Amino acid sequence: MTRVYNFSAGPANLPLSVLEEAQKDLVDYKGCGMSVMEMSHRSKDFQEIIDTAEADLRELLHMPENYRVIFMQGGATAQFAAIPMNLMKKGKADYIQSGNWSKKALGEAKMYGEVNVVASSEDCNYTKVPDVKAMKFSDDADYVYLCENETVYGARFFELPDTGDVPLVSDVSSMFLSEPHDVSKYGLLYGGVQKNIGPAGLAIVIVREDLVTEEVLPGTPSILNYKKNADAGSLMNTPNCWDIYMCGLTFKWLKELGGLEKIKEINERKAKLLYDYLDQSKLFTAAVEPGSRSLMNVPFVTGDADLDAKFVAESAAAGLKSLKGHRSVGGMRASIYNAMPEEGVVALVNFMEKFEKENA
Numbered sequence: 001m002t003r004v005y006n007f008s009a010g011p012a013n014l015p016l017s018v019l020e021e022a023q024k025d026l027v028d029y030k031g032c033g034m035s036v037m038e039m040s041h042r043s044k045d046f047q048e049i050i051d052t053a054e055a056d057l058r059e060l061l062h063m064p065e066n067y068r069v070i071f072m073q074g075g076a077t078a079q080f081a082a083i084p085m086n087l088m089k090k091g092k093a094d095y096i097q098s099g100n101w102s103k104k105a106l107g108e109a110k111m112y113g114e115v116n117v118v119a120s121s122e123d124c125n126y127t128k129v130p131d132v133k134a135m136k137f138s139d140d141a142d143y144v145y146l147c148e149n150e151t152v153y154g155a156r157f158f159e160l161p162d163t164g165d166v167p168l169v170s171d172v173s174s175m176f177l178s179e180p181h182d183v184s185k186y187g188l189l190y191g192g193v194q195k196n197i198g199p200a201g202l203a204i205v206i207v208r209e210d211l212v213t214e215e216v217l218p219g220t221p222s223i224l225n226y227k228k229n230a231d232a233g234s235l236m237n238t239p240n241c242w243d244i245y246m247c248g249l250t251f252k253w254l255k256e257l258g259g260l261e262k263i264k265e266i267n268e269r270k271a272k273l274l275y276d277y278l279d280q281s282k283l284f285t286a287a288v289e290p291g292s293r294s295l296m297n298v299p300f301v302t303g304d305a306d307l308d309a310k311f312v313a314e315s316a317a318a319g320l321k322s323l324k325g326h327r328s329v330g331g332m333r334a335s336i337y338n339a340m341p342e343e344g345v346v347a348l349v350n351f352m353e354k355f356e357k358e359n360a
Contacts, residue, residue: 005344008322009151009297009335010174010194016339018249025245036245041238049241050234053248057204060251060260063183068212070205070226071234071244076101076173076192079203080108082224083169083188085217087143088113094141096161099126099150100328101171106145112217116141126153128292132161143167143187149175151195152326154288154297154333160185167211174296176204177254178338179264187211195296196338198246202239254338263338270336270345271295277349283356287331301331308332311355320348 006013029036032045039046054069063069072078083105084093091113095106097120109115116138119130129150137144144163149156151174160168167187176191183189188207194200205226212226222228222236229236234244257263275293278286278300287299302308308331312324325331336345 004319004321005340005347006321007334007336007340007344007348009326009333010192011200012195012335012337013339014198014246015250015253018246018253018339021249022246037242039241041235041241046241049245049248050239053244053251056248056251056255060177060254061181061183061206063206066209067183068207068209068226068230069234070207070229071239071247072203072205072229073201073223073240074203075194075200076171076190076203077104078224079171079190079205080105081112082205082226083143083145083190084109084112085220085224086226087167087169087188087211088217089215090140090142092116092138092141094118094137094144094163094166096120096130096135096144096146097122098129098147098153098155098157100152100326101150101173102145102147105147105171109145113142118144121155126150126155127287128289129155129157132157132159135161137161137163137166139166141166143169145169145171147171147173149173149294149296151297151335152329154294154299155292156294156296158291167208173203174335174337175294177250177260177263178267178296180260193243193247195335197250198243202243202247204247266342267295267336267338270340270342271298273342273345273349274298274334274336277352281352281356283359284352287329296337297333297335299325299329299331299333301325305330307359310359314355315348315351318351320344320351323348 026035094116097103097117106115119135121130144166148170170186170189172189173191174195176196178196190203190205193202212230214227278284283302284300315323323332325333
């Protein structure tokens with residue numbers, strides 16, 4: 001079996017042991033005679049799968065008891081609408097614009113109420129995140145929203161803003177379970193799972209109990225209603241059963257590895273390897289300023305579009321796949337999520353050194 005190093009921003013690579021475990025269960029899950037993809041979401045077997053997955057997620061995050069976990073379809077993008085529909089009680093929210101995904105989220109929220117952009121780094125092309133200490137929030141906002149790690153531009157917050165009594169809402173999609181998250185600091189955090197946790201098609205929403213109410217905006221569909229989904233145990237309709245099962249396997253993998261504290265150590269070491277090389281390179285340049293650099297998504301350029309294209313083509317031929325940057329940015333981007341082994345980053349750096357010598 002030949003496995004490439006997949007640097008895709010998502011869907012991304014999964015731990016090999018997780019894939020192999022799923023392969024064993026694919027046709028016959030634990031002797032029940034059918035696949036998880038075939039079994040009823042109302043069955044005893046699947047109830048055990050989803051209950052175990054939630055319990056393991058709570059353990060990994062040391063999650064306080066007053067938070068609900070909801071497995072929802074539609075990926076992270078569905079939450080751009082679900083959040084204002086469920087949380088905009090007074091019709092006003094503060095948004096922090098630090099990249100592509102927070103900009104999309106605030107654009108969606110404007111359809112449901114007043115949106116105040118309290119800070120933006122668009123003027124510097126998102127090469128750093130706004131200073132949280134300089135932010136001033138609205139006292140009457142329903143929530144403050146940020147995208148904690150911007151997948152496209154590769155900038156992240158290392159410090160959360162102090163929003164006082166106003167709930168903080170965070171999109172953690174591309175850093176979800178890559179390090180510890182202090183859940184108690186958020187009113188709600190959520191993420192699409194296709195970066196660090198499972199296949200595409202699912203979002204996990206973790207929301208404080210007092211924010212899960214029957215008071216939602218008129219016209220909110222049941223499928224996006226947090227209370228209806230939470231009260232039904234994420235089984236209001238047929239969920240993405242296979243995805244929840246795969247996420248559960250990844251939670252087990254993380255626990256066996258040593259938890260989120262351990263995976264953070266590994267991820268910091270991988271990122272340092274790549275950034276250290278970029279900072280001394282005479283050909284490649286890291287796109288994000290130190291202090292805002294993501295541990296998960298590392299964009300870089302040569303400064304020459306033709307040379308960038310040559311690098312992408314030759315790296316793919318060498319088994320280093322999906323290094324082309326987002327279409328709106330160009331250049332290259334290495335997404336080095338949890339399942340990217342350290343030797344994959346070493347192989348990338350070695351290839352970059354070779355390419356630099358050949359194209360100096």
